[in-house]
Amino acid sequence: MQKNRYRSFPKRSKSLSDEIFLVIYIKYFGSICPDKQLFVKERGSILRKAFKAIRDFLLAALVGAAGMASYLLLRDYLGVEPPGWATAISVAIAALIISVAIHEVGHFIAGKVVGLKFIMLTVGPLKIQRRGSQTHIELNKHLNLGGGLTVMLPKTDRFNDSDMFWFIIGGPLGNIAISVLSIAAILTLLFLSPGYVESLTVYTLYTIGFVSLIIGLAALLPTKSNGFESDGTQLLDLKRGGDKALIKQKLMVLSIAAWNGTRPRDLDKDELLSLLQMIESSKSTTALSVRLISVLYYLDRGEVDHAETAIDYIIECLKEEGNVVLEGTIYSEKAFIAAAFRKNAETARVFL
Numbered sequence: 632m633q634k635n636r637y638r639s640f641p642k643r644s645k646s647l648s649d650e651i652f653l654v655i656y657i658k659y660f661g662s663i664c665p666d667k668q669l670f671v672k673e674r675g676s677i678l679r680k681a682f683k684a685i686r687d688f689l690l691a692a693l694v695g696a697a698g699m700a701s702y703l704l705l706r707d708y709l710g711v712e713p714p715g716w717a718t719a720i721s722v723a724i725a726a727l728i729i730s731v732a733i734h735e736v737g738h739f740i741a742g743k744v745v746g747l748k749f750i751m752l753t754v755g756p757l758k759i760q761r762r763g764s765q766t767h768i769e770l771n772k773h774l775n776l777g778g779g780l781t782v783m784l785p786k787t788d789r790f791n792d793s794d795m796f797w798f799i800i801g802g803p804l805g806n807i808a809i810s811v812l813s814i815a816a817i818l819t820l821l822f823l824s825p826g827y828v829e830s831l832t833v834y835t836l837y838t839i840g841f842v843s844l845i846i847g848l849a850a851l852l853p854t855k856s857n858g859f860e861s862d863g864t865q866l867l868d869l870k871r872g873g874d875k876a877l878i879k880q881k882l883m884v885l886s887i888a889a890w891n892g893t894r895p896r897d898l899d900k901d902e903l904l905s906l907l908q909m910i911e912s913s914k915s916t917t918a919l920s921v922r923l924i925s926v927l928y929y930l931d932r933g934e935v936d937h938a939e940t941a942i943d944y945i946i947e948c949l950k951e952e953g954n955v956v957l958e959g960t961i962y963s964e965k966a967f968i969a970a971a972f973r974k975n976a977e978t979a980r981v982f983l
Contacts, residue, residue: 687856698845709817711837718831722838728755730806730843731779734850737805738798742783745794750782750890773959778859784887792869799865806847813840859956860916874909879917881906885924895924896931903928914948916956923957926964935972942968 706713713719732754739752751760758771771777783798813836820833853863860868868875885898885906907925910918922945929938942965949958962982970979 687854694849702841705841706837709821709837711817711834714831714834719834722831722835723842726835726838726842729839730809730846731755733805733809733843734802734846735779735781737808738781738802739783740805741801742781742798745797746786747783747794747798748786748890750784752781753777754779784883784890787887795869796866799862799869802862803847803850806843806850810840810844810847813837813843875917878906878909878921881909882917882921882924885921889924889927894931895927898924898928900928914952914954916954919945919948919954919957919961923961923964930968935968939968939972 714722735752735754739749742749749761749766751758753759753771753773755777756771758769760767760769781802785794817833817836817840850862851866852861853867854861855864868879881902885902888898889895903921903925906921910921922941926938926941926945929935929941942961945957945961946965948954949961966979966982969975969982
């Protein structure tokens with residue numbers, strides 16, 4: 632059986648990498664990807680994604696192990712006595728939620744200090760969003776945003792890199808500040824009352840401080856995952872400048888105009904077309920955000936075919952890249968187009 636499957640490939644001279652790849656296909660992907668020719672054609676992309684997933688997993692495991700070891704060593708050094716397992720797990724979960732909230736509030740405070748306009752903040756099941764002149768507190772229905780997200784924009788299209796730097800760095804600084812305060816509180820308690828070290832208060836302070844520090848430092852690593860860019864990646868793009876930074880700035884200008892009440896069809900067409908050319912081959916979250924604005928632009932001008940072509944391409948990119956950042960928004964727009972313009976309720980329900 633395996634020989635027949637090998638022979639189904641075009642006869643050609645095979646390198647060692649070809650042979651290895653065919654074995655991988657037959658053993659692991661033959662039943663789920665019957666189009667072998669397409670599989671071989673896309674092997675570079677598939678292998679890159681596989682190696683990236685393995686690398687990210689190993690890196691996460693290494694960081695997690697190092698973090699746990701550091702947590703235990705520092706805890707023993709300070710003489711902090713842990714409670715029972717049930718209490719320890721509850722404290723760890725609470726510390727994680729509190730640390731994520733501190734991170735997002737850090738972004739918010741920094742953004743307010745430099746004069747940015749608040750749009751949205753999510754932490755776990757909580758969502759705070761600005762609509763017009765009112766702020767709404769509601770349930771966050773998008774689990775992909777449960778890890779925390781703060782969106783703020785300049786109030787005008789005149790902004791500088793310094794404002795964005797402080798907004799981005801505000802989250803990690805908030806975590807580090809809380810960590811320092813927690814350790815200072817513990818040391819104060821140890822100095823004033825050595826016997827107090829076994830209390831749940833001290834253990835909780837220690838856990839919050841440590842988890843907050845880890846989140847703050849991890850956020851500064853230049854990483855990307857499922858369409859999300861870490862604070863470190865955003866700071867790196869800001870420092871490097873170039874096309875990526877320019878695209879983000881141009882996108883921000885269009886976003887500011889939209890949030891300030893400009894109808895999509897009245898957006899600067901030349902600016903939008905220029906952006907679409909700049910992100911022609913990109914499938915990043917920034918690029919997909921630009922394409923989403925183009926969807927709204929075409930819909931508002933009555934060019935439904937153009938809008939649907941653009942939204943279908945975005946959905947294809949979301950699936951291919953595993954991007955979950957814009958998933959809810961994109962699927963809602965697809966459902967709206969299907970229901971309002973194509974009168975296809977069945978398709979609309981699929982995307983809701």
